[in-house]
Amino acid sequence: MNQRPIYILFWVISLIGFQLHAQEDSVQIETQTIGNELQDTIQFPKGHRKVGNLFVGVDLFTPTLSAFTDRQGGQAMISYRVYKKWNAVAEVGYEKNKYDELDWKIDVDGLYFKVGFNWFASQDHEDASNGFYTGLRFAYAAYKQRINQYPIRLPNNQVDVYSSLPPANVSAYWMELVGGARIRLMANFYADVSIRPEIYLGSKKQENIDPLLIPGYGKDIGPINFSVFWGLTYKLF
Amino acid sequence: MKKGIVIFSLLFSFFCTQSCEEDDVCVGDGTPYLTVVFRDILNAQNQMDSLTIYSADNINFDNPTLLYSKVFSDSLKLPLGGLNSNTTYFTIQRRSNAVADTLTVYHQTISEYVSKACGFRVVYEGLNFQSTENHFQYIIPGESNELKNESETNLYIVLGN
Numbered sequence: 001m002n003q004r005p006i007y008i009l010f011w012v013i014s015l016i017g018f019q020l021h022a023q024e025d026s027v028q029i030e031t032q033t034i035g036n037e038l039q040d041t042i043q044f045p046k047g048h049r050k051v052g053n054l055f056v057g058v059d060l061f062t063p064t065l066s067a068f069t070d071r072q073g074g075q076a077m078i079s080y081r082v083y084k085k086w087n088a089v090a091e092v093g094y095e096k097n098k099y100d101e102l103d104w105k106i107d108v109d110g111l112y113f114k115v116g117f118n119w120f121a122s123q124d125h126e127d128a129s130n131g132f133y134t135g136l137r138f139a140y141a142a143y144k145q146r147i148n149q150y151p152i153r154l155p156n157n158q159v160d161v162y163s164s165l166p167p168a169n170v171s172a173y174w175m176e177l178v179g180g181a182r183i184r185l186m187a188n189f190y191a192d193v194s195i196r197p198e199i200y201l202g203s204k205k206q207e208n209i210d211p212l213l214i215p216g217y218g219k220d221i222g223p224i225n226f227s228v229f230w231g232l233t234y235k236l237f
Numbered sequence: 238m239k240k241g242i243v244i245f246s247l248l249f250s251f252f253c254t255q256s257c258e259e260d261d262v263c264v265g266d267g268t269p270y271l272t273v274v275f276r277d278i279l280n281a282q283n284q285m286d287s288l289t290i291y292s293a294d295n296i297n298f299d300n301p302t303l304l305y306s307k308v309f310s311d312s313l314k315l316p317l318g319g320l321n322s323n324t325t326y327f328t329i330q331r332r333s334n335a336v337a338d339t340l341t342v343y344h345q346t347i348s349e350y351v352s353k354a355c356g357f358r359v360v361y362e363g364l365n366f367q368s369t370e371n372h373f374q375y376i377i378p379g380e381s382n383e384l385k386n387e388s389e390t391n392l393y394i395v396l397g398n
Contacts (some may be wrong), residue, residue, distance in 0.1 A: 039292050102355075103356060150356050150357055151356030152348055152357040153357070154267075154319055154359065155268045155269065155270045156316055157267060157269065160320065162348075162357075165385070208350045209350050210352070210353050216244055220353070225255055
């Protein structure tokens with residue numbers, strides 16, 4: 001248990017800088033190698049859980065937000081342990097949302113897909129499925145955009161508001177860096193919480209208009225955005 | 238301990254979602270003004286004069302907008318109408334002359350995307366000018382009949398005596 005602060009430190013470091021992360025990494029691999037060798041020969045005490053391979057889960061963050069905001073939708077994920085600490089992850093979600101700022105009124109709804117991996121930086125020795133991880137996702141959203149109102153600026157900088165543009169099918173893609181943790185709640189249920197700095201890469205636009213709101217990405221407010229995943233996952237095996 | 242970690246994660250995630258400020262300042266090219274330059278009687282050089290200018294969207298000048306009041310200048314920028322207009326009217330009064338000249342600008346409008354913060358702007362094509370000749374001798378349109386930026390003069394007005 002007294003290793004927990006070290007785990008937290010690892011996680012924070014992995015979020016802050018890759019260079020620092022790389023240095024810690026070599027130490028971690030060495031200890032892990034020894035750990036794996038021990039695992040083959042040592043009998044673990046009763047109650048020890050082996051690392052889970054296949055997890056399925058749902059996000060609780062977006063459904064919770066749906067009660068308070070215009071953002072409606074949900075997200076499901078599947079994670080499979082491919083090799084040692086490496087887990088392949090695929091996520092799919094649906095989001096319906098409204099943008100109503102800066103004199104714009106936009107409705108979007110559509111699906112988004114994310115694929116990538118999680119790498120466990122630390123694992124609990126009582127339950128190897130518990131731990132802190134970092135990861136990476138490549139995400140793509142294909143959605144319908146309906147611009148109900150857009151602003152037009154006149155020479156005197158007044159806004160002359162006009163509506164509207166016909167609905168269009170557009171798409172966008174971005175990267176997500178992932179930092180998170182998975183902790184067993186009860187039986188085979190785990191809480192899987194992660195935060196993700198998102199880096200916008202590009203999009204297929206409607207009449208050159210930059211996307212202001214992308215399902216799965218959020219409001220496009222600059223080169224970097226954040227999203228959150230509060231997952232409830234179930235270990236299949 | 239587990240609870241502590243979960244609470245920490247939730248607080249951290251709230252902090253992250255709240256810490257992003259929106260960039261909502263409109264910086265960039267807005268809708269361009271019409272650039273008008275006043276020339277002397279021989280069209281030899283620019284002529285400074287005291288000018289009062291009103292604009293309106295109708296020839297009767299109901300609800301006119303005062304643009305300049307006795308401004309001493311040889312070059313002024315005039316705003317044209319919005320997306321749904323195709324004609325903008327100006328009265329240009331030299332000094333305190335009783336009779337002003339009326340300048341009529343015909344244009345086609347096109348909306349053009351600028352940025353998220355600014356939205357769209359209006360650019361003008363097919364510029365065409367007409368004026369009375371009370372204190373104006375004649376007018377010379379600029380080389381281009383498009384108005385997309387303010388880099389060149391769109392209209393020269395040659396003043397009389």
